[in-house]
Amino acid sequence: MNKGLLSVDEALEQMLAQAKPVADVEQVPTLEAAGRVLARAQRSTMDVPPMDNSAMDGYAVRVADGARLRVAQKVMAGAVGKPLEPGTAARIFTGAPIPPGADAVVMQEHTKVDGETVHLMRQPKAGEWVRRSASDIARGAEILAAGKRLAPQDTGLAASVGIGTLPVYRRLKLGLFFTGDELVMPGEPLAPGRIYNSNRFTLRGLGAEFGCEVRDYGIVPDSLEATREVLRRAAKECDVIVTSGGVSVGDADFVKPAVEAEGELLMWRIAMKPGRPLAFGRVGGAFFIGLPGNPVSSFVTFLVFVRPFLRRAQGMSSVEPRAIQVRADFDWPEPDPRREFLRVKWNAQGGLDLYPTQDSAVLTSTAWADGLVDNPAQHPIGKGDAVRFLPYSELFR
Ligand code: AMP
Ligand code: MG
Numbered sequence: 001m002n003k004g005l006l007s008v009d010e011a012l013e014q015m016l017a018q019a020k021p022v023a024d025v026e027q028v029p030t031l032e033a034a035g036r037v038l039a040r041a042q043r044s045t046m047d048v049p050p051m052d053n054s055a056m057d058g059y060a061v062r063v064a065d066g067a068r069l070r071v072a073q074k075v076m077a078g079a080v081g082k083p084l085e086p087g088t089a090a091r092i093f094t095g096a097p098i099p100p101g102a103d104a105v106v107m108q109e110h111t112k113v114d115g116e117t118v119h120l121m122r123q124p125k126a127g128e129w130v131r132r133s134a135s136d137i138a139r140g141a142e143i144l145a146a147g148k149r150l151a152p153q154d155t156g157l158a159a160s161v162g163i164g165t166l167p168v169y170r171r172l173k174l175g176l177f178f179t180g181d182e183l184v185m186p187g188e189p190l191a192p193g194r195i196y197n198s199n200r201f202t203l204r205g206l207g208a209e210f211g212c213e214v215r216d217y218g219i220v221p222d223s224l225e226a227t228r229e230v231l232r233r234a235a236k237e238c239d240v241i242v243t244s245g246g247v248s249v250g251d252a253d254f255v256k257p258a259v260e261a262e263g264e265l266l267m268w269r270i271a272m273k274p275g276r277p278l279a280f281g282r283v284g285g286a287f288f289i290g291l292p293g294n295p296v297s298s299f300v301t302f303l304v305f306v307r308p309f310l311r312r313a314q315g316m317s318s319v320e321p322r323a324i325q326v327r328a329d330f331d332w333p334e335p336d337p338r339r340e341f342l343r344v345k346w347n348a349q350g351g352l353d354l355y356p357t358q359d360s361a362v363l364t365s366t367a368w369a370d371g372l373v374d375n376p377a378q379h380p381i382g383k384g385d386a387v388r389f390l391p392y393s394e395l396f397r
Contacts, residue, residue, distance in 0.1 A: 005271035008339055012305060014266070015280055018287070021315035022239065024170040030159050034152045035211050036168035037315045042144040044161040047134035052098040053077075056129045059089040059111055059118050060102035067120040071113070075099060089118050098130055105129035137161065147317030149211065149397070169315040174212035175238035175286070176203055177230050179246035179255060180293060181222045198363060199244040199298050203291075206302050207242070209396055210310050222246065227258035235262070235284035240313060242306055245293030247277040255279060255290045263288065271338045271377065274360030275301040287313070296360040300341045300372065303395045321397075323374065326389040330354035332381035339377050343369035344389070352389060371395070 025039040054060065054075075061069060065087055072088035075081035081090050081099030089106075090099050098105070104124040112119045137143060143157055144150070150166070158166060183197040184190055197219055207214040215238055220230050227246070234241045246255040247267070256279065259265040265281035265288065275297035279290030289306055291298040308319040329351035332342070343365035344352040352373065355365040371391035373381075381387060 006268045019312035033166045039167040041146045048137040054092045054105045058108045060092040171213040173238045174207045175215045175234035175241040177217040183219045222252040227254045235286040240287045244298045247290040273338045273340045294360045295363040321394045325386040327351040328387045340375045342373040
C-alpha cells in the first residue's frame, strides 16, 4: 500500500539537509527584538543582582546581636546603607541593598516595634531573606543562546543586564501563491463550482506566525505560462516560495512542469494522511515547496514540513516540535496504512477528544482542534492509550 511513497522523516531530512540559515545579521534595538532569531549568544557583563539585597520589607540585622535592637537607619530600594553598628538594625525594604555588617533580614511581620527599638519575635538564620549578589546571573555567564527566537521575557532578560541592542538574523522572505481556477476571494460573489481561497488566509497567517516577511502573490490561474511567470517573479524577491494546489498529476496541475521549466524539482508522494503530494525544489536563488490544495492537507503539511524548514532557514537551533504523551479519550480502531495526523482537542480531564470527521476537506476540524496526534501507520488507538500529541502551542512557535 505504501509502495512508492516516501516517509515523512525521509522527506523532511532531505529538505532540512538543503536549508541553510540566512547569513545576514542585523543589530536591532532590544525593545524591537521580540520574535526575531538571535544570531549570537549573549553574555552578561554584570552580576545580577549586582549587590546583596533584601527579599522582604523588614529589618536587616546581625544574627549574633540578639533579639532587641535599636533601629539606627532606614534603607530604601535605590539607596545605599551605612555599616551596621553593633546592637542596631536597619529598617529595610524589598530590593534595597543589605548594609555592610548585616547578615539576615527579619520580615516585618515577625517583629514588634517599640519607639526606636525593634523586638525580633523569631530568631533569624544567617542569610535569611537576603538575595545574594550574582545568585541569579554571574558576570560572564551566557544568558541567551544563539538560534533562539526571542520571546518577550528574553528581551526583558537582555535588558536586565543592560543590553540595548541585539544581533538578529534578517527576516526570511516567504513568497506565497495559490493555484486554482476555482478560487475566489471572500467578498466576491461565489459562482457555481467556485470555492473561496481559504488557504491564502491559513498559510499567510502561518507565515507571519513564524516570523517571516510574507509576499503574497495571490491566486494564480491553472496555466503553465501564468505559473512560470509568478515563479520567476517570486524567485527574485523571496528566500522560500510556498504554494498550494496543482501538485497532483491531473490535467490542471501545472506546478510540476512550471518549476521544472524554471528550476529543479523533486515530486514526492508522502506516506502521510492528510497530504500525500508534496513538491520540493529550487527556482533561482529561492527554495520551492509545493503543498497540496486541500485545506486541511496544506495546513498540516505546512506544520510538518514548512515549519521546520523555515526554522532552519531562519537560523533557529531547534526545528523539531516537542511532543508530549497524552491519554486518548477516543477509539481509532481502523488506522490508515499511512502515518496520520489527527485533529484533536485537549479536554478538561487532561485527555484528548477526536474531531468526528478526519476528512482532509473539512477545515472545521483544524479550527476546532488544539493540536495534532501523530499516529504511526497501521497503529490502532484504544481509549486510555497514550498517544503522541503535538499541541498547536508547540507547533506555532
Ligand atoms: P489541487 O491540489 O489543486 O488538486 O486541489 C485539491 C483540492 O483543494 C481541490 O478541491 C481544490 O478546490 C482545493 N483547493 C485548492 N486550492 C485551494 C485554496 N487556496 N483554498 C481552498 N481550497 C483549495
Ligand atoms: Mg488545483
